[in-house]
Amino acid sequence: MSGMKSAFSFDGIQIAFTSGQSIMQAVLDGGGYIPHLCYHPQLSVHGSCRLCMVKVGDRYLSACTTEAQNGMQVENQISELRELRLKLLEMLFAEGNHFCPSCELSGNCQLQALAYELGMTHSRFPLQYPTRKRDGSHATVFLDRDRCINCEICVRASRELDGKNVFSLSGRGSDTALQINSEDGRLGSTDLIATDSSARLCPVGALVFKQGNYAERPNERLYDTHIISETGNRRPAVVSGGYPELGE
Amino acid sequence: MIGPYQQLEASTQRTAIEQLFAEYWPAGIYRRDLLQVLVAVQQHFGWISSIAMRSIQTALRDSAISLGELQGIVSFYHFLQLSPAASWQIHLSSNITDLMAGQRGHWKTLTDYAAHWPERLQVRISSCTGLCDQGPAMLLNGYPIARLNPERVQQILQNVEANHPLQDWPSELFAVTTKIVKEGPVLQHQANPDAVLTQINSCGAERFLQELELSGLQGRGGAGFNTADKWRNCRAADGPEKYVVCNADEGEPGTFKDRVLLQHKLDNMILGMRICAEVVGAQRGFIYLRKEYLFLLPHIQSALQRFRQQGLISLGFNVDVHLGAGAYVCGEETALLESMEGKRGIPRIRPPFPTTYGYLGKPTVVNNVETFCNVTLIADHGAASFRQLGTDQSPGSKLHSVSGDCQHPGIVELPYGASIEELLQLVGAVDCQHVQVGGPSGRLLSRDAFSQPLDTAHVNSGGSFMVFDRSRKIPNLLANFMHFFARESCGFCTPCRAGTQLLADASRRLQSNATDDAELENIREICDTLKRASHCGLGKTAGDCGEQAIEKYSLHMAAKSLAASDVQGIAQQEDSAGLA
Amino acid sequence: MAREEHKLRLATCSLAGCFGCHMSFLDIDEWLFELDKFFTFDRSPFTDIKTLENADVGLIEGGLCNQENIEVLLDFRKNCKLLVSVGACAINGGVPALRNGFPVEDCLLEVYQNGVGLQGTVIPSGKELPSLLPKVLPVHELVKVDYFLPGCPPPAEAFIELLCAIRDNRAPEIAYEHRRFD
Ligand SMILES: Cc1cc2nc3c(=O)[nH]c(=O)nc-3n(C[C@H](O)[C@H](O)[C@H](O)COP(=O)(O)O)c2cc1C
Ligand code: SF4
Ligand code: SF4
Ligand code: SF4
Numbered sequence A: 001m002s003g004m005k006s007a008f009s010f011d012g013i014q015i016a017f018t019s020g021q022s023i024m025q026a027v028l029d030g031g032g033y034i035p036h037l038c039y040h041p042q043l044s045v046h047g048s049c050r051l052c053m054v055k056v057g058d059r060y061l062s063a064c065t066t067e068a069q070n071g072m073q074v075e076n077q078i079s080e081l082r083e084l085r086l087k088l089l090e091m092l093f094a095e096g097n098h099f100c101p102s103c104e105l106s107g108n109c110q111l112q113a114l115a116y117e118l119g120m121t122h123s124r125f126p127l128q129y130p131t132r133k134r135d136g137s138h139a140t141v142f143l144d145r146d147r148c149i150n151c152e153i154c155v156r157a158s159r160e161l162d163g164k165n166v167f168s169l170s171g172r173g174s175d176t177a178l179q180i181n182s183e184d185g186r187l188g189s190t191d192l193i194a195t196d197s198s199a200r201l202c203p204v205g206a207l208v209f210k211q212g213n214y215a216e217r218p219n220e221r222l223y224d225t226h227i228i229s230e231t232g233n234r235r236p237a238v239v240s241g242g243y244p245e246l247g248e
Numbered sequence B: 001m002i003g004p005y006q007q008l009e010a011s012t013q014r015t016a017i018e019q020l021f022a023e024y025w026p027a028g029i030y031r032r033d034l035l036q037v038l039v040a041v042q043q044h045f046g047w048i049s050s051i052a053m054r055s056i057q058t059a060l061r062d063s064a065i066s067l068g069e070l071q072g073i074v075s076f077y078h079f080l081q082l083s084p085a086a087s088w089q090i091h092l093s094s095n096i097t098d099l100m101a102g103q104r105g106h107w108k109t110l111t112d113y114a115a116h117w118p119e120r121l122q123v124r125i126s127s128c129t130g131l132c133d134q135g136p137a138m139l140l141n142g143y144p145i146a147r148l149n150p151e152r153v154q155q156i157l158q159n160v161e162a163n164h165p166l167q168d169w170p171s172e173l174f175a176v177t178t179k180i181v182k183e184g185p186v187l188q189h190q191a192n193p194d195a196v197l198t199q200i201n202s203c204g205a206e207r208f209l210q211e212l213e214l215s216g217l218q219g220r221g222g223a224g225f226n227t228a229d230k231w232r233n234c235r236a237a238d239g240p241e242k243y244v245v246c247n248a249d250e251g252e253p254g255t256f257k258d259r260v261l262l263q264h265k266l267d268n269m270i271l272g273m274r275i276c277a278e279v280v281g282a283q284r285g286f287i288y289l290r291k292e293y294l295f296l297l298p299h300i301q302s303a304l305q306r307f308r309q310q311g312l313i314s315l316g317f318n319v320d321v322h323l324g325a326g327a328y329v330c331g332e333e334t335a336l337l338e339s340m341e342g343k344r345g346i347p348r349i350r351p352p353f354p355t356t357y358g359y360l361g362k363p364t365v366v367n368n369v370e371t372f373c374n375v376t377l378i379a380d381h382g383a384a385s386f387r388q389l390g391t392d393q394s395p396g397s398k399l400h401s402v403s404g405d406c407q408h409p410g411i412v413e414l415p416y417g418a419s420i421e422e423l424l425q426l427v428g429a430v431d432c433q434h435v436q437v438g439g440p441s442g443r444l445l446s447r448d449a450f451s452q453p454l455d456t457a458h459v460n461s462g463g464s465f466m467v468f469d470r471s472r473k474i475p476n477l478l479a480n481f482m483h484f485f486a487r488e489s490c491g492f493c494t495p496c497r498a499g500t501q502l503l504a505d506a507s508r509r510l511q512s513n514a515t516d517d518a519e520l521e522n523i524r525e526i527c528d529t530l531k532r533a534s535h536c537g538l539g540k541t542a543g544d545c546g547e548q549a550i551e552k553y554s555l556h557m558a559a560k561s562l563a564a565s566d567v568q569g570i571a572q573q574e575d576s577a578g579l580a
Numbered sequence C: 001m002a003r004e005e006h007k008l009r010l011a012t013c014s015l016a017g018c019f020g021c022h023m024s025f026l027d028i029d030e031w032l033f034e035l036d037k038f039f040t041f042d043r044s045p046f047t048d049i050k051t052l053e054n055a056d057v058g059l060i061e062g063g064l065c066n067q068e069n070i071e072v073l074l075d076f077r078k079n080c081k082l083l084v085s086v087g088a089c090a091i092n093g094g095v096p097a098l099r100n101g102f103p104v105e106d107c108l109l110e111v112y113q114n115g116v117g118l119q120g121t122v123i124p125s126g127k128e129l130p131s132l133l134p135k136v137l138p139v140h141e142l143v144k145v146d147y148f149l150p151g152c153p154p155p156a157e158a159f160i161e162l163l164c165a166i167r168d169n170r171a172p173e174i175a176y177e178h179r180r181f182d
């Protein structure tokens, strides 16, 4: 590190940063936490889930897309933002089909973990019950679009970490859906393999491994006992086919 | 003009597609041409077949693209379709002004016909075709037909039935004429290109930029950003390769002033782009033309040809047309740039702004059609003359596209600062209760606000001005606007993707009076989330729009509950809420 | 249990649910004695009391899948001061809502006529059978719900906290480890 020391205030705590870093990067590097679903430190920035909204003065900004500035006053843990994030979470639940009791990722899911932490009990918005296609054509990985939040983590991971191009989005608006870039549109016809990062970074239970699920007992899974703002966004190896966890 | 679309055999189709590519892209197809290629295929064949997609895959020069990705692009744009073409394709405009003029009846007639003969006729909705002064309107195989009435719809169906080639249809059907209710300096201005350019060359770019600064010109596309500041940023940006883009996407429902400028003041606009190129040091310009205005393409191309022949835009600066494919969000400047690069029109993260990171990552100026016309006006007559009209903060004049309940729908050019009332008088709006200024993204104003001035500091507008009399109901406006936003949301960010859909659903219940207080509160919360958390202007303004309408609706409900105690009062309040 | 006037009247029912939430309620074990100090049962499958009047609290398990569910729910809303949505099915439709992606007719055909091993069976019909709703809906999309107890089922500790909160006239605060969507 070179140059002048820069810092900003984050809920009253001074956070150091290097120029060009986003608020999110600086806070995570400093051991703090801002709720996020579409951000991953190893991938390019997306800015779509909007859970990382923070307040700077009277402006609402997404922490993952906003560069840190010296002397900035960033508010994060305030009731107004908790309420805003709660509504965003409820929207994510309302627009998909999230039946946690039967989901492979339940207990290890970042969407669910954020809902637990923020004390969400239900969605105040009418549930949409969309009809979306599932894809079980791949030998090891299963795609359940009902739970997909269009964060494009798999899209980016495939391109940026795996050097492949397995996923993309199609449609627009509420019809936006994860699409497979193969000739027949099926996951099984792609060059995706189990060790690919794109198969192991989905923050929710949309891309899951077919084998080894439900191995942990309820109460023993990561977010059953750990609060996400303390543990961070993680996808334990046990739900990723046993391959080592890809760190944040 | 192409129609009826034919069902082609695979080999015939392949040959025809190859011919098309050879004609328009003799040097081969590159990734950034993708959208243009898809639009051309759509226009020529009526759909994007898998044969077409394969041909594109093989023809791509610079990078491979998977079928999935291609489909991802096609499925983003309303006017591109993956299902086989019917012989005739209708897109019925569905802005609130179209509905007010009887669009629903025509929808029924046309869809009834299509239901019996789907291979012959396909009928879909389009958001706003930019013909609100002469609605209801539609596009037939991409070409506009305005002033629909039962007779004209029958005439269209007869021609569909007979399957007459499109060029043999009565040309009168396709006439697009707009009344200029009031002219101002922009519409009156006749520039002499040679003289203007000579003058710019002699005084130099920096000197003109100072003049532009003095003029205080603000962008006319809606946001009202200072044009000189934008140009200075781009001029200061590093790099030899820069671009000038004219935003002719005009997607805001109720706006058609850019169409009129393209029809009548095209030379001034191109000159404005030319001047911009001079100032910022750009070598290429693009006009991003919404697909709805395809009928203007020959006119634009012949003007560009003329300019080239006269050497006005060949010397180190050429201009091309980029067609949109049906996506309101592509009017947002960074989504527009993505679309120009042949991708899905998802707004970029800003900063960096286009002036430093624009088309293909190069410094780019994006300005509205009307902005460029004003630039030429300033170049010709100077900043002082320009400032004679308008207010200190908003100098000059503004074009308003007026539609709805008034005697003279059309274009009104007024100095900034003129009041809503003045405008209403000019267009003969006698019984006006509400106006929606700036389209669904703008503001819904009632009688008590009609004395307010139209300028960037008070009631700002990109140029849409819709008039509603006392027969119109707020829930119907809200429903129309909310369906518009849900249809046009790009789907990238959570609040807008989910929220606009939730609002559209809720507005349907509001229309049938099935909404209780809890749901009204829910609607407010969705609007609030949209306003605070959306990634781009579309989601933010969708929330704003919903909030305003709900406020007026609540006024109506409050008035209703007063009914028992104060009969007089309710009549008045209902009037102002437009629900009587 | 005899009706006792000084106690809070607690009613429960299961709509489109599996009675799992009711079973989990019983997992409160010896806390039943505590419960008995402050609550008495109104309509509930625990007591087999079939009628409902003026209850203080109504616990609803399960979502709405047919016409009868709607009737029962409206009756509960009318007769309970506080209404609590209990469990995943009441809150988001749960397992029964997995049918929401299919037309009702297709579901009936699959179950009664086209499914494996079925021959010559008919889709039951008759006035006494409640008609199915086109979609299974959460309870709070029809009536106002005061508290939500997520979980599939909610753990016994969550029930205890809910009842304590109601007894003490405050909003329930479910501890982190008892917040469950599954
Ligand atoms: C959703 C959305 C749609 C827009 N549509 C248009 C449009 O159709 N035409 C336009 O000129 N500007 C449109 N804009 C504004 C542009 O982003 C940009 O500000 C404008 O083109 C800049 O030109 P100006 O400074 O000359 O106004 C839109 C903005 C948003 C957020
Ligand atoms: S993805 Fe997460 S929130 Fe969705 S069903 Fe699975 S566990 Fe629940
Ligand atoms: S599958 Fe998972 S990683 Fe991919 S877009 Fe959906 S939620 Fe994100
Ligand atoms: S607000 Fe979000 S979803 Fe809506 S158009 Fe903008 S980027 Fe797309």
Ligand code: FES
Pocket: A035, A036, A037, A038, A039, A046, A047, A048, A049, A050, A051, A052, A053, A062, A063, A064, A065
């Ligand atoms: S983490 Fe910032 S928008 Fe998703």
